[in-house]
Amino acid sequence: MSLLSVQESCHGVNMTKSTLIRWVFRLAIWIWVLYWILGIFWLDLGASPALKLNHEMGQITLVLLTVNLLLGILIDLWRPLPTWLRFAIQERRFWGISSFLVLVLHVFFYFLNEGFEPKAWTQVFTKTYLILGALAFAILFVMAVTSNNWAVKKLRGPRWKRLQRIVYAAQVLILLHVISIEKADLIKYSIWIGGLCALQAARWIVVWNRRRV
Numbered sequence: 001m002s003l004l005s006v007q008e009s010c011h012g013v014n015m016t017k018s019t020l021i022r023w024v025f026r027l028a029i030w031i032w033v034l035y036w037i038l039g040i041f042w043l044d045l046g047a048s049p050a051l052k053l054n055h056e057m058g059q060i061t062l063v064l065l066t067v068n069l070l071l072g073i074l075i076d077l078w079r080p081l082p083t084w085l086r087f088a089i090q091e092r093r094f095w096g097i098s099s100f101l102v103l104v105l106h107v108f109f110y111f112l113n114e115g116f117e118p119k120a121w122t123q124v125f126t127k128t129y130l131i132l133g134a135l136a137f138a139i140l141f142v143m144a145v146t147s148n149n150w151a152v153k154k155l156r157g158p159r160w161k162r163l164q165r166i167v168y169a170a171q172v173l174i175l176l177h178v179i180s181i182e183k184a185d186l187i188k189y190s191i192w193i194g195g196l197c198a199l200q201a202a203r204w205i206v207v208w209n210r211r212r213v
Contacts (some may be wrong), residue, residue: 097144097147143166
């Protein structure tokens, strides 16, 4: 066997391993989602399963968004990029779209819990925590529909990147939405917001210093 054949074979093995890891992570996200949805049949979801599922879908959305934001921060802070981080970068678009789809489920279970009554719609424009959530939903909708190659080409690289940065506003809105509801966990979510803000500030300082050099 020639050296070239050996190299091609090793490259094929690496590609297969990378693809396998990628799909393990992708499936893990949706197994997490399905665990709660199908849990209707075996879990104790309390007196209002729709309310419990609304809460859990919101938590999953928050975690996925936070992971995506942390990856963005690490990309700027960690140079040169380690192999695992390069792999994670390739998955950011999938995780971002998944977070929006889980958010859609979060909204669906809200309306289901309210019985799809008219007041469920009017509350979106009258209750502070729902207004915050609606604004975050609108931002993530824009990000989801522009998370494709056509949008990247149409908007061109720099403009597309600037548009995608509004995800930080969505993250803050979602955390404020959560804090408005989960008053018992005010300290936890305040630390969450503070930590993200501190890391983002460090990112801006590092990027600014690099540009000065």
